[in-house]
Amino acid sequence: MHRVLIVEDTPADVRQSSAVVKKLGAQDVIALNNIAAAILFLQDVLEGTKPAPDLILLDLSFPRESGFEVLRYWKSNAKLHQIHVVVWTVMGDTEKKLCQFFGVEHVIPKWAGPKELEAALKTFVQDSDTAQT
Amino acid sequence: MKSAKQETVPIATSSDVVMARQKVRQWAIEMKFTLVDQTKLVTAASELARNALEHGKGGHMVIEQVENSVKNGLKLVFEDRGPGISDVDAALRDGFTTGGGMGLGLGGSKRLVNDFQIESEPGKGTRVTVVRWK
Amino acid sequence: MSKLPEMINKHHEEIRADWLKQMSTAVRRADLISNEELESQSRELMDAIASGARSGELTNLDGPAWGQARDTLGAISTSRAKQGFSTSETATFVLSLKQPIFNAVRRENPSDPAALFDDIWKSTQLIDKLALITADAFQASREKFIARQQEELMELSTPVVKLWDGILALPIIGTLDSARTQVVMESLLQAVVQTNSRVAIIDITGVPTVDTLVAQHLLKTITAARLMGADCIISGVRPQIAQTIVHLGIDLAGVITKAKLSDAFALALQRTGQVVTKVNGDNAGKRTLLRREE
Numbered sequence: 001m002h003r004v005l006i007v008e009d010t011p012a013d014v015r016q017s018s019a020v021v022k023k024l025g026a027q028d029v030i031a032l033n034n035i036a037a038a039i040l041f042l043q044d045v046l047e048g049t050k051p052a053p054d055l056i057l058l059d060l061s062f063p064r065e066s067g068f069e070v071l072r073y074w075k076s077n078a079k080l081h082q083i084h085v086v087v088w089t090v091m092g093d094t095e096k097k098l099c100q101f102f103g104v105e106h107v108i109p110k111w112a113g114p115k116e117l118e119a120a121l122k123t124f125v126q127d128s129d130t131a132q133t
Numbered sequence: 134m135k136s137a138k139q140e141t142v143p144i145a146t147s148s149d150v151v152m153a154r155q156k157v158r159q160w161a162i163e164m165k166f167t168l169v170d171q172t173k174l175v176t177a178a179s180e181l182a183r184n185a186l187e188h189g190k191g192g193h194m195v196i197e198q199v200e201n202s203v204k205n206g207l208k209l210v211f212e213d214r215g216p217g218i219s220d221v222d223a224a225l226r227d228g229f230t231t232g233g234g235m236g237l238g239l240g241g242s243k244r245l246v247n248d249f250q251i252e253s254e255p256g257k258g259t260r261v262t263v264v265r266w267k
Numbered sequence: 268m269s270k271l272p273e274m275i276n277k278h279h280e281e282i283r284a285d286w287l288k289q290m291s292t293a294v295r296r297a298d299l300i301s302n303e304e305l306e307s308q309s310r311e312l313m314d315a316i317a318s319g320a321r322s323g324e325l326t327n328l329d330g331p332a333w334g335q336a337r338d339t340l341g342a343i344s345t346s347r348a349k350q351g352f353s354t355s356e357t358a359t360f361v362l363s364l365k366q367p368i369f370n371a372v373r374r375e376n377p378s379d380p381a382a383l384f385d386d387i388w389k390s391t392q393l394i395d396k397l398a399l400i401t402a403d404a405f406q407a408s409r410e411k412f413i414a415r416q417q418e419e420l421m422e423l424s425t426p427v428v429k430l431w432d433g434i435l436a437l438p439i440i441g442t443l444d445s446a447r448t449q450v451v452m453e454s455l456l457q458a459v460v461q462t463n464s465r466v467a468i469i470d471i472t473g474v475p476t477v478d479t480l481v482a483q484h485l486l487k488t489i490t491a492a493r494l495m496g497a498d499c500i501i502s503g504v505r506p507q508i509a510q511t512i513v514h515l516g517i518d519l520a521g522v523i524t525k526a527k528l529s530d531a532f533a534l535a536l537q538r539t540g541q542v543v544t545k546v547n548g549d550n551a552g553k554r555t556l557l558r559r560e561e
């Protein structure tokens with residue numbers, strides 16, 4: 001987990017989550033605070049003008065925008081769909097179910113706090129590291 | 134002759150609710166209710182049968198053709214031996230639910246029929262009687 | 268006139284291939300039927316449909332032109348009744364022809380939405396009729412008619428179909444109870460994700476009763492779809508159903524409803540940025556064009 005894209009509008013949550021991923025070894029953390037920017041970023045990744053992140057940490061609720069748009073874009077392209085996505089958001093059962101439909105394996109509720117995020121990411125980092133070697 | 138006809142339908146599973154609806158539709162068609170009235174009767178039956186199943190732990194529906202001096206009607210009685218309703222007025226209020234429903238079934242079915250009566254005794258059960266006149 | 272009969276006749280091999288492919292991905296009850304049998308049944312039926320279509324008659328299937336199709340469906344029903352299929356499984360075999368025919372219709376009318384509506388509508392009705400013939404034949408081939416089967420007959424459901432890029436339709440046929448409504452609605456949401464659709468049309472023409480439970484599931488689905496950026500349109504709300512919904516006190520404000528599936532489709536095209544415009548053609552008079560709005 002070298003490069004991480006954080007899509008998150010709440011500054012405090014950006015601070016918390018980037019601290020967590022850095023602690024787990026991320027060198028390059030990009031934080032974007034809106035969906036349009038995130039989608040443009042992924043377009044650049046597809047065009048090869050930006051390097052692909054190893055992980056996207058995604059919030060779902062944004063004022064006037066929806067994190068599901070990022071999931072739609074991610075799922076619509078086979079290359080993008082290889083990037084791991086972790087959803088970290090305030091959510092109910094509906095959001096969780098929809099995330100499953102998109103094939104997001106890791107859906108972590110924010111109310112559980114950054115400790116929970118770290119615990120979940122830890123197992124995930126091990127998984128992806130063993131998968132890559 | 135089919136006058137004074139009566140039939141009892143058990144309500145123990147959700148497919149019984151479907152059967153109860155079909156029965157009410159058949160009867161309403163036989164009695165030549167208009168399409169709108171058929172739909173109202175069937176929908177009210179669906180709500181009350183489901184209440185008897187979900188809140189009343191099951192029971193039965195009695196369906197009966199009735200008449201007064203001027204007209205014919207279809208009478209439905211839903212009876213269960215469930216926990217009963219402690220506050221009927223509250224239960225009738227739109228939006229009131231003790232489950233995860235919309236809380237519209239009881240009040241809604243009242244609006245879909247002409248006569249509506251609830252008898253309920255906490256701990257003993259509930260009986261809802263409705264009539265729609267032609 | 269509609270080119271649908273001609274299209275079915277001409278492309279029946281492709282349609283059949285598409286159909287078999289779909290059946291192999293859907294639940295096929297491999298425990299009950301072999302690949303060879305499925306292959307031969309689909310060939311017989313498709314041949315019979317093509318021959319019926321050759322007559323040009325697609326609405327009345329009682330005539331001699333459709334005799335072969337009726338006989339074939341009768342034979343298929345009898346053998347499936349013996350094999351232990353249920354009524355709805357047997358009818359689904361026929362109903363699953365919808366998507367392949369829709370696909371062919373779309374290939375055939377890439378730029379003429381008016382003809383497309385028309386053909387999609389006609390083919391829906393055709394397949395529904397064939398499915399009903401099947402269900403009837405199936406029932407008749409059973410010795411005893413028990414209540415449970417009558418209920419199943421009411422539970423026929425068509426799968427989610429893709430009408431156009433970004434537009435799905437879910438034509439619901441039959442009685443909805445709690446469990447079935449949940450399954451049907453979830454399959455719609457899943458299809459929205461799978462096809463990256465922006466509009467989902469839920470057609471309730473074939474639903475006999477809309478009570479608070481069905482309404483609640485509908486509203487939940489609409490909300491969930493909206494969360495992920497898809498609009499739902501409810502079509503086929505018959506006047507008696509609309510009245511009952513009002514009496515129940517269900518608030519459909521904010522839900523788009525249309526009387527007919529074709530109206531819903533037209534709106535869906537508009538919503539997805541595909542507009543239908545009438546322009547004056549150079550020599551052919553009025554032409555209908557489909558274009559993407561920039």
Ligand SMILES: Nc1ncnc2c1ncn2[C@@H]1O[C@H](COP(=O)(O)OP(=O)(O)OP(=O)(O)O)[C@@H](O)[C@H]1O
Nearest residue numbers: 184188189224230231234235236237238239259479
């Ligand atoms: N037969 C019954 N036995 C016991 N309680 C009942 C019965 N019928 C209704 N109730 C009570 O009255 C409440 C309101 O009933 P109503 O049918 O209006 O709403 P609901 O069943 O909760 O939801 P829905 O809108 O799906 O019908 C129920 O939540 C339940 O507490």
Ligand SMILES: [Mg+2]
Nearest residue numbers: 180184238239
């Ligand atoms: Mg109720």
